[in-house]
Amino acid sequence: MQEFIKSKRALIIVILLLVVFFALGAYVGYHSQPDINKVTTLSDKNNPVGITADFAPFWKVWNIIDQKYPGADKVTAQARVYGAISGLLGSLNDPYSVFFNPDEAKSFEDDIAGSFSGIGAEVGIKDKILTVISPLKDSPAYKAGLKAGDKILKIDTKVTSNLSIENAIKLMRGDKGTTVVLTIFREGELKSREISIVREIIDVPIIKTESLPNGVFVITLYSFSANSANLLQGALKEFVATKDDKLVLDLRGNPGGYLDAAVDMASWFLPSDKVVVTEDFGLNGKSSVHRSKGYDIFTDKLKMAVLIDGGSASASEILAGALHDNGIAKLVGDQSYGKGSVQEVLGVTSDTILKITVAKWLTPNGVSISEKGLTPDIEVGITDKDIKAKKDPQLDKAVEVLNNWK
Numbered sequence: 001m002q003e004f005i006k007s008k009r010a011l012i013i014v015i016l017l018l019v020v021f022f023a024l025g026a027y028v029g030y031h032s033q034p035d036i037n038k039v040t041t042l043s044d045k046n047n048p049v050g051i052t053a054d055f056a057p058f059w060k061v062w063n064i065i066d067q068k069y070p071g072a073d074k075v076t077a078q079a080r081v082y083g084a085i086s087g088l089l090g091s092l093n094d095p096y097s098v099f100f101n102p103d104e105a106k107s108f109e110d111d112i113a114g115s116f117s118g119i120g121a122e123v124g125i126k127d128k129i130l131t132v133i134s135p136l137k138d139s140p141a142y143k144a145g146l147k148a149g150d151k152i153l154k155i156d157t158k159v160t161s162n163l164s165i166e167n168a169i170k171l172m173r174g175d176k177g178t179t180v181v182l183t184i185f186r187e188g189e190l191k192s193r194e195i196s197i198v199r200e201i202i203d204v205p206i207i208k209t210e211s212l213p214n215g216v217f218v219i220t221l222y223s224f225s226a227n228s229a230n231l232l233q234g235a236l237k238e239f240v241a242t243k244d245d246k247l248v249l250d251l252r253g254n255p256g257g258y259l260d261a262a263v264d265m266a267s268w269f270l271p272s273d274k275v276v277v278t279e280d281f282g283l284n285g286k287s288s289v290h291r292s293k294g295y296d297i298f299t300d301k302l303k304m305a306v307l308i309d310g311g312s313a314s315a316s317e318i319l320a321g322a323l324h325d326n327g328i329a330k331l332v333g334d335q336s337y338g339k340g341s342v343q344e345v346l347g348v349t350s351d352t353i354l355k356i357t358v359a360k361w362l363t364p365n366g367v368s369i370s371e372k373g374l375t376p377d378i379e380v381g382i383t384d385k386d387i388k389a390k391k392d393p394q395l396d397k398a399v400e401v402l403n404n405w406k
């Protein structure tokens with residue numbers, strides 16, 4: 001009997017030792033395996049083919065979050081992935097390349113589909129600071145005194161230093177009749193100021209024409225919408241009917257829009273196949289050249305000046321650069337904004353979107369718009385004093401240039 005008991009005890013000890021060794025082996029095996037293998041809440045974790053970067057630190061941090069961060073269980077694995085994608089795009093140091101999670105993607109698509117309520121100001125990132133490209137004509141931002149070049153430091157109480165353009169726009173938009181307070185810094189002033197703006201439904205203006213008494217016709221273009229090329233055609237018919245030969249195209253405060261509209265507009269002034277703009281993709285010298293469609297209705301009879309300023313961006317710079325570099329027009333005003341990149345919108349999943357820069361704009365003479373913007377042939381500023389006195393020295397200079405055209 002005692003022998004049986006001893007044998008039983010020995011068997012139990014052996015089993016316990018096996019269990020201990022198995023547990024120890026499992027513990028050692030778990031902690032010695034790569035961090036990527038410890039993450040069990042994700043699929044498709046393998047490195048993409050051809051990627052040589054070391055992903056080990058990424059997975060190590062992932063697991064440290066699980067082990068150390070209070071409330072880590074409240075942040076879903078998918079939310080972390082979305083955050084990681086945003087960080088990946090952040091490494092490009094390009095404010096126009098953005099990832100939209102499902103909620104942001106829906107908001108982005110809604111904005112494209114219809115009207116919205118907000119302040120009516122185009123913004124961008126310049127020198128890593130949220131900056132006003134241009135307030136739209138007669139918008140709440142315009143009426144409140146917001147100007148191109150104003151640096152937006154805060155939106156209500158939210159500091160903008162780490163905000164994406166899309167998140168900043170989201171904060172500035174809101175229900176009609178509500179107020180947003182922007183803290184801005186304006187060049188030439190010693191301290192920041194607050195501007196209160198009441199949100200309204202934004203109706204983006206497109207074009208305006210005016211015939212001046214000195215035989216100069218002025219076309220003011222506010223945006224490059226899908227219909228703006230047709231509207232310009234109508235405005236040019238008005239100009240031709242005056243039998244004048246002096247034209248001012250006012251692109252000040254125009255934040256841009258459709259590339260096709262810019263190419264179509266340039267075609268009214270340029271012979272067939274003249275370069276309007278080049279898309280530089282930066283991949284093994286790959287580029288795409290956009291050329292005039294050759295409507296060219298003015299031949300050599302036109303005297304033309306284009307007004308630009310710090311609010312002229314994107315498609316405005318494309319059109320102004322094409323007319324300037326092809327010898328059609330002289331540029332008058334201030335340095336343009338310098339928003340010369342092309343974004344493509346791609347679906348990542350069924351409910352997420354990637355907007356990514358795919359090319360840079362180059363003028364016909366090879367000037368990179370995004371790096372330098374456009375420098376006027378004749379630089380003329382405009383002051384608050386001029387505006388209050390209802391004076392426009394930039395337009396006055398353009399008229400002078402046309403009257404003394406050689």
